[in-house]
Amino acid sequence: MRKLIPAVRPFVAAFIVGPVLLAALLVWPEAPADDLDPATKQLLVDAVQAAFEVDLFNSRCRSDLSGRRTENLNKELVSRYRMTVLDVQDDLFPEGYYRDAQARMERDFRARLREIGGCPGAKEQRWRDELQGRYEELMAEIASQP
Numbered sequence: 001m002r003k004l005i006p007a008v009r010p011f012v013a014a015f016i017v018g019p020v021l022l023a024a025l026l027v028w029p030e031a032p033a034d035d036l037d038p039a040t041k042q043l044l045v046d047a048v049q050a051a052f053e054v055d056l057f058n059s060r061c062r063s064d065l066s067g068r069r070t071e072n073l074n075k076e077l078v079s080r081y082r083m084t085v086l087d088v089q090d091d092l093f094p095e096g097y098y099r100d101a102q103a104r105m106e107r108d109f110r111a112r113l114r115e116i117g118g119c120p121g122a123k124e125q126r127w128r129d130e131l132q133g134r135y136e137e138l139m140a141e142i143a144s145q146p
Contacts, residue, residue, distance in 0.1 A: 036081070040145065044081070044088045047073055047142055049105060050135040051085070056109045057128050061119035069135055076142055 036044070051069040058064035074085045083091075089098035116122055 041092050043138065043141060043145075044077070044083075045092050047135075047138040048085050048088045048093075050131065050138050052102070052105050053109055054128070054131045054135050056106065057113075057122065057131055060113065061122060061128070073139065073142075076139065080142065080145065 048070075051073040054069045055067045058066070058068075070085055077083045077085060077088065086098045089101040090096065093101040095101040095104060113119070113122060116125055116127060122128065
């Protein structure tokens, strides 16, 4: 049978790990969005909106609830900017809160969908291709960023 670890060791470890974690938190930059130039900020906002629109279209008109475009954008943002889609919505969207930003984008999307005749009209006008093209353009632009 293994010997039990004495109760002293976790107590000592807390004195070592605690200050190291505190130092890391103090050195960690608070908001990666502050380091971005205005053009990059706008690019990220546009990309989040484009991904959201494609995913909403697929959800409403194709019964595809995967959210794949937002997930792919999220991976790209995390690897390049150490930000998530929710960080962009919180820090860069005018609403300042991701739920408000998502609600506005959904309202705008539904209004546009209604204007073009719902899902049948959108399919007839190949609106999905337009949304997908915009999303792919913005993803390519993000990928070409230094």
